[in-house]
Amino acid sequence: MKNKELGDLGERLAAKFLRRGGYGILARKYRCKFGEIDIVAKDRDTLVFVEVRSRTDSEYGFPSETIDYKKREHIKRVAAEFLTRFDLFDYDCRFDCVSVLFDNNFKPKQIELIKDAFWS
Amino acid sequence: MLAKVESRTVFGIEAKKVEVEVDITGGLPHFAIVGLADTAVKESRDRVISAIKNCGFRFPPKRITINLAPADLKKEGGNFDLPIAIGILIANGDLEQRHADGKVFCGELALDGKVRAIYGALPIAVELSKDGKEDFILPFENAKEAAIVRGVAVYPVKNLTEAVNYLKGNHNIAPEAVDIDDLWSKSVSSDLDFSDVKGQWHVKRGLEVAASGGHNVLLIGPPGSGKTMLTQRLPTILPEISFEEALETTKIHSVAGLLNAKNFLVASRPFRMPHHTVSYAGLVGGGATLRPGEISFAHNGVLFLDELPEFRRDALEAMRQPLEDGSINITRASAALKYPAKFMLVAAMNPCPCGYFTDPKKECHCTPHDIQRYLSKISGPLLDRIDIHLEVPSLKYKELSGKSCGEASERIRERVNKARAAQKERYKDLGIYCNARIGSKDLARYCCLDKEAEELLKLAILELGLSARGYDKVLKISRTIADLAGAEGISAEHISEAINYRSLDRNLGF
Numbered sequence: 001m002k003n004k005e006l007g008d009l010g011e012r013l014a015a016k017f018l019r020r021g022g023y024g025i026l027a028r029k030y031r032c033k034f035g036e037i038d039i040v041a042k043d044r045d046t047l048v049f050v051e052v053r054s055r056t057d058s059e060y061g062f063p064s065e066t067i068d069y070k071k072r073e074h075i076k077r078v079a080a081e082f083l084t085r086f087d088l089f090d091y092d093c094r095f096d097c098v099s100v101l102f103d104n105n106f107k108p109k110q111i112e113l114i115k116d117a118f119w120s
Numbered sequence: 121m122l123a124k125v126e127s128r129t130v131f132g133i134e135a136k137k138v139e140v141e142v143d144i145t146g147g148l149p150h151f152a153i154v155g156l157a158d159t160a161v162k163e164s165r166d167r168v169i170s171a172i173k174n175c176g177f178r179f180p181p182k183r184i185t186i187n188l189a190p191a192d193l194k195k196e197g198g199n200f201d202l203p204i205a206i207g208i209l210i211a212n213g214d215l216e217q218r219h220a221d222g223k224v225f226c227g228e229l230a231l232d233g234k235v236r237a238i239y240g241a242l243p244i245a246v247e248l249s250k251d252g253k254e255d256f257i258l259p260f261e262n263a264k265e266a267a268i269v270r271g272v273a274v275y276p277v278k279n280l281t282e283a284v285n286y287l288k289g290n291h292n293i294a295p296e297a298v299d300i301d302d303l304w305s306k307s308v309s310s311d312l313d314f315s316d317v318k319g320q321w322h323v324k325r326g327l328e329v330a331a332s333g334g335h336n337v338l339l340i341g342p343p344g345s346g347k348t349m350l351t352q353r354l355p356t357i358l359p360e361i362s363f364e365e366a367l368e369t370t371k372i373h374s375v376a377g378l379l380n381a382k383n384f385l386v387a388s389r390p391f392r393m394p395h396h397t398v399s400y401a402g403l404v405g406g407g408a409t410l411r412p413g414e415i416s417f418a419h420n421g422v423l424f425l426d427e428l429p430e431f432r433r434d435a436l437e438a439m440r441q442p443l444e445d446g447s448i449n450i451t452r453a454s455a456a457l458k459y460p461a462k463f464m465l466v467a468a469m470n471p472c473p474c475g476y477f478t479d480p481k482k483e484c485h486c487t488p489h490d491i492q493r494y495l496s497k498i499s500g501p502l503l504d505r506i507d508i509h510l511e512v513p514s515l516k517y518k519e520l521s522g523k524s525c526g527e528a529s530e531r532i533r534e535r536v537n538k539a540r541a542a543q544k545e546r547y548k549d550l551g552i553y554c555n556a557r558i559g560s561k562d563l564a565r566y567c568c569l570d571k572e573a574e575e576l577l578k579l580a581i582l583e584l585g586l587s588a589r590g591y592d593k594v595l596k597i598s599r600t601i602a603d604l605a606g607a608e609g610i611s612a613e614h615i616s617e618a619i620n621y622r623s624l625d626r627n628l629g630f
Contacts, residue, residue: 076148
């Protein structure tokens with residue numbers, strides 16, 4: 001399986017996981033000129049920008065550890081664009097991260113949600 | 121929501137008002153501290169977040185802006201952790217604004233919410249009592265130090281939860297009280313005593329005179345003659361420190377963080393003994409944060425410089441102006457401030473590099489050039505500011521083996537206290553407290569010589585080559601000797617003893 005397919009699979013699983021957790025999914029793969037956010041969701045009154053990370057093994061670190069400074073800056077910028085576009089500035093916002101770990105047969109081994117993963 | 125909490129920061133030994141404004145709004149989660157904060161203050165963000173969460177309060181992801189006003193004052197240290205945390209709790213709705221109104225908060229937070237000690241609690245309390253502010257909420261460890269000041273109610277808190285419960289009225293904290301008279305009665309009993317030192321009668325007498333009049337002293341003698349031993353016993357005969365003096369000195373020790381919960385008031389005169397490798401900033405104050413130096417720590421006490429010629433030249437020369445003015449102005453690009461530095465300088469040195477120049481037994485093997493170079497390390501202007509020169513000879517066998525030890529410190533101290541009391545009474549309108557600080561224009565008024573004394577002084581100037589600067593010093597020293605004797609005027613015996621203490625003027629031994 002290619003990396004992209006793995007990512008797409010991970011995102012689908014993550015969206016399902018979030019929906020089960022009470023989140024309302026507003027957008028998937030929200031794109032603008034600054035980049036992309038995997039999932040935009042609503043957790044009660046809070047707008048949540050979710051980054052999904054998928055990996056087949058944790059030998060080189062957990063999936064969530066791979067969100068570096070550059071990635072965070074991208075997500076922040078897209079989030080700001082999202083707020084501007086839909087005029088949502090007064091809403092409480094949050095950045096979450098879902099890490100999906102697969103085994104060698106591409107069966108999901110572990111799905112973990114990290115709430116309030118980072119601040120802008 | 122917006123919250124305002126009042127705090128204080130120290131600048132020199134003064135406290136400055138800082139208003140902590142916290143604004144929390146929706147939007148992308150963000151935490152910013154503005155208002156010329158240094159690294160320790162910027163880092164308070166992470167301490168505050170952890171402390172609030174670990175004390176069981178919410179910390180929702182929101183847009184948090186913290187402003188420390190006034191914007192142009194540099195903010196340093198962890199003082200603002202507690203007021204920032206209280207401000208966030210108010211803005212979050214865990215507390216109400218009225219809970220914090222009229223109160224002043226200072227304290228550093230640990231990650232578990234414990235409130236840690238701060239520097240400068242005493243100057244802040246002094247300032248608050250001047251401003252008429254009443255409630256001061258501060259770390260438990262600093263409570264006693266701040267409670268010395270009257271007119272301020274000091275509420276010690278151990279952790280953030282306790283502070284919140286107190287503000288809500290769920291928990292009562294009794295204002296800290298310190299019995300000052302009790303502190304004074306437990307004055308330090310030292311293991312050292314002047315009776316430990318055998319012989320050296322005239323040095324002991326010289327130190328007694330110096331302690332009485334606050335004169336600067338230079339001890340010159342071969343190694344092992346007891347210079348250091350004698351000086352270390354000087355604190356045991358220093359006059360008692362008054363409450364106002366103790367408060368001034370404690371303020372300086374407070375901003376430098378030299379105090380702790382047990383030792384929160386400098387109740388006896390400080391005795392500072394920096395090593396000779398001390399830098400000029402370490403001695404007179406300075407550095408990146410404009411810390412006070414050793415001369416300020418020795419304020420109202422004694423600064424002992426052992427092995428004077430080994431000190432760095434720039435460090436010694438930097439003391440010239442503070443020796444004269446009793447304070448030091450530290451001016452840097454970042455700020456300019458003033459620390460008090462009224463200290464009695466006691467210096468000890470050998471007469472030559474090998475140390476045995478004045479020793480009758482051991483032979484000195486230094487060349488005149490060596491000696492010249494060694495002595496020239498101490499500049500004339502510095503020497504000029506030292507009133508009393510004492511030669512400390514090495515002891516003879518008879519004195520070493522002798523049983524007689526001389527007076528105990530307690531008895532010498534009684535005389536010193538009496539002499540100092542007389543000076544205080546005499547100079548109460550001048551704003552000085554000892555003979556060493558008489559200005560040259562007041563000299564004639566307070567140092568009245570009788571006929572015989574005047575003749576002797578004239579003879580000394582003519583025959584011994586006493587310099588003009590020496591003249592003033594002799595008058596001041598003889599005034600102190602007369603005070604020790606309880607005499608109103610200065611007579612010939614006082615003058616002759618005083619002349620004895622000016623050996624360097626007479627070039628004896630060199």
